Amino acid sequence: MKAPAEGTLRGIATFLATFGIGVATYIAIADSGGGSPVCIAGGHGCQTVAESSYSHVLGVNIAVFGIVGYVVLLTCALLRGDLARMTGFLASLVGFGYSVYLTYLELFKIEAICQWCVASAVLMTLLFVANATRMLAYVGREP
């Protein structure tokens, strides 16, 4: 199967990473105000997840790490060349792996689902697919 053009993959990754920055920023701002993200569909999942001990690592809300990750992914999507391809792949791999772990925590440890976290996990999964396809198809080749 022929891979999509690199420009298309970079465009998709740009869109997803920008969206991801928005989601992670919303979660971080809601947390910094002392509250928790509001579930659009109602329910208390977001509050339960935000209040759990897993929502912070070393005192920092994990959404802040999310913002950093999405900014790195956005930068890689905007740049050409192997460094951007490899960094984008590795960053999305780490983001995807961490999202798998967080989804596991939500389902089996916190026993609550926050749709904002699910949204981020879906974005990270799609970013991983886009970056992996870009890397596999184009790494080691001319930009």
Place this chain on the structure above:
Amino acid sequence: MNDGRRERLIKLASAAVFLTIVAVAVLIVVSQSGSSGGDSENIVAVAEVERELQGIPQDGMVLGQPDAKVTLLEFADLQCPVCKGYSEEFLPQVIENQVRSGEAKLDYRTFTIIDTNSIPAAEAAIAASKQGRGWNYVEIFYRNQGEEGTDYVSDEFLTAIARAAKVPDIARWNHDRRSTSVEAEVEEATAEAERLGFEGTPSFAVQGPGTQGLEALGLLQSADAIESAISAAH
């Protein structure tokens, strides 16, 4: 095109994928082997308990409208896993259907039978009740209960529960839980359970217009059985 370079980079990517899979697996295994309760660093279900009890008056260890005609007494040990199960599975239904509506009050009595750690736990809950947070204390304690016999009931754990239960004055709570009056209250509750003939936790008793004084019920097997006992006491 540089095929050698491309091959090296793809090998590097494959190694990264492998490492990520290992890292996620390790994180999941570590989180599973971690504490299953009794962890003062990780108090959970605070918001859930807050929602369950929100808007219901508390007077000492009595939860419910003061003019509710029926009082259901629960004699329980905070370290008892079966009591934890009742608190999580049965009582929320009773609280929602019969306590919130003003039909019944729940009176939590500490019946300290598991081991000596049950006593400071009971004293901590009663001290919290002096500040209107007794039920929050009990419910949060249950949801963070450690494994029986693991000595998780430390001062640190009890204080973490008090903070999570939003006991307003922790200094006063610390003073109260070590006071002789609270100690006497705990001893009296256990003595009362024994007088009623109870040998295990949780044991229930009910008092209402339809009962002759305080009626010992013993162990009730389900939320429906608890609700029926309350209805029958009307």
